[in-house]
Amino acid sequence: xxxxxxxxxxxxxxxxxxxxxxxxxxxxxxxxxxxxxxxxxxxxxxxxxxxxxxxxxxxxxxxxxxxxxxxxxxxxxxxxxxxxxxxxxxxxxxxxxxxxxxxxxxxxxxxxxxxxxxxxxxxxxxxxxxxxxxxxxxxxxxxxxxxxxxxxxxxxxxxxxxxxxxxxxxxxxxxxxxxxxxxxxxxxxxxxxxxxxxxxxxxxxxxxxxxxxxxxxxxxxxxxxxxx
Numbered sequence: 311x312x313x314x315x316x317x318x319x320x321x322x323x324x325x326x327x328x329x330x331x332x333x334x335x336x337x338x339x340x341x342x343x344x345x346x347x348x349x350x351x352x353x354x355x356x357x358x359x360x361x362x363x364x365x366x367x368x369x370x371x372x373x374x375x376x377x378x379x380x381x382x383x384x385x386x387x388x389x390x391x392x393x394x395x396x397x398x399x400x401x402x403x404x405x406x407x408x409x410x411x412x413x414x415x416x417x418x419x420x421x422x423x424x425x426x427x428x429x430x431x432x433x434x435x436x437x438x439x440x441x442x443x444x445x446x447x448x449x450x451x452x453x454x455x456x457x458x459x460x461x462x463x464x465x466x467x468x469x470x471x472x473x474x475x476x477x478x479x480x481x482x483x484x485x486x487x488x489x490x491x492x493x494x495x496x497x498x499x500x501x502x503x504x505x506x507x508x509x510x511x512x513x514x515x516x517x518x519x520x521x522x523x524x525x526x527x528x529x530x531x532x533x534x535x536x537x538x
Contacts, residue, residue: 311368312360313514314353314392315507318345318385319377319405319527320428320475324503325352327360328511333504335359340500345384352503353388365396369519371510373501374402375528376436376453377428382527390522399519401510404528405501406438406453406474412505413473413494414442423450423468425491427476433458435476436530439465455530458483465489473499 323345324338337352372389406426428436439451473494
């Protein structure tokens with residue numbers, strides 16, 4: 311199965327090509343405000359390296375959030391353009407689940423709780439908690455947008471390993487509230503396009519395709535369009 315993965319929900323802008331659980335090609339940069347400029351070029355480069363035309367892909371997997379409102383719109387519009395042009399299936403990949411899956415797959419958490427956290431505005435984080443058993447991952451809570459003061463109740467006394475771009479912020483609040491936690495290694499706290507593609511492949515095999523007409527970003531916060 312050949313999957314193109316797109317990540318723009320976070321500071322990472324990237325595209326990756328995966329075939330049967332192996333990352334064949336990847337291009338990405340961790341830099342804000344470059345997603346619109348770089349993404350299509352990255353997509354073209356990974357397909358060229360993999361010697362594939364878009365129409366022979368088994369699916370296009372895109373990170374659907376939560377995360378940067380602008381980044382999410384760029385990634386999803388690019389993914390939808392590709393599937394409309396080629397007819398290949400679309401898979402929406404939850405960003406926090408991709409982060410937790412990356413950590414579970416690394417072997418850093420053999421068995422236990424993973425809290426995936428991304429920066430939100432002010433003193434808030436987007437979070438979701440998971441139970442890991444080897445590489446198997448189960449959702450133990452819904453995606454939430456929480457103030458630091460609400461994190462303790464959400465974690466509910468569990469000892470967690472925290473990952474994601476909001477990990478340090480979340481861990482500091484948990485430790486201050488007496489909740490035991492550990493930080494995932496820094497190298498594992500970023501959601502890469504390869505992570506999106508790998509989870510997208512798993513979802514595609516399970517038949518969890520998305521309707522390109524109705525799939526929307528998982529903003530969590532209310533979205534406001536500024537009009538000058």
